Amino acid sequence: MQRTLALIKPDAVAAGHQGKIIAAIQESGLRLVAIKSLHLSTEQARGFYHVHAERPFFNDLVTFMTEGPIVAMVLEGDNAIKRWRDLMGPTNATEAPKDTLRGQFGTSIERNATHGSDAEDTAAFETGYFFAGLERL
Numbered sequence: 001m002q003r004t005l006a007l008i009k010p011d012a013v014a015a016g017h018q019g020k021i022i023a024a025i026q027e028s029g030l031r032l033v034a035i036k037s038l039h040l041s042t043e044q045a046r047g048f049y050h051v052h053a054e055r056p057f058f059n060d061l062v063t064f065m066t067e068g069p070i071v072a073m074v075l076e077g078d079n080a081i082k083r084w085r086d087l088m089g090p091t092n093a094t095e096a097p098k099d100t101l102r103g104q105f106g107t108s109i110e111r112n113a114t115h116g117s118d119a120e121d122t123a124a125f126e127t128g129y130f131f132a133g134l135e136r137l
Contacts, residue, residue, distance in 0.1 A: 002080040003033070005126035007115035010068035013037075017105045018071050021114065024101060025075060028087050034074040034131045040066050048129055057110070064110055072130040081123055084116045 006025065008018045025032060040048070045065040052058045075084055089100025093112040096103035106112035117123035 001076050001078065002120070003074055003076045003127055004081045004084050004117045004123045005130065006073040006075050006084055008071040009113055009115060010065065010070055011107070011111040012105050012113035013069050013071060015105065017113065021101055021105065024087060028083060030075040030077045030080055030083060032073055033076045034135050035071065037069050037071050039069045042066055060110065074127050074131055081117055081119065085118070088114045088116050
């Protein structure tokens with residue numbers, strides 16, 4: 001079994017799409033093992049996205065991720081990272097197929113509704129960033 005972090009970003013939460021996204025996760029067969037809603041501070045967003053600190057989009061990303069609540073989840077299943085990334089679709093929502101979450105609920109490369117870990121090492125960091133040991137089954 002593999003675990004991955006899944007985030008429903010502020011744009012999708014503000015639009016009320018979190019229920020549909022969670023339903024799609026459950027329908028995909030991935031198991032939801034931890035979930036919480038929170039509003040990231042600037043420092044928390046900067047810490048989470050620290051790997052992008054030198055990129056030109058970093059400050060805009062931090063501003064976006066702190067503009068409203070998010071939903072953080074830990075998903076589990078065989079090949080969970082790839083399965084979640086396939087369900088999300090490409091990062092740029094304007095290029096995402098309409099049967100993906102980003103194709104349905106995202107509007108741009110930044111406002112793309114969801115986030116997911118891209119590898120096992122980032123999944124370990126990201127799930128630990130949002131969930132303490134007792135918060136995960």
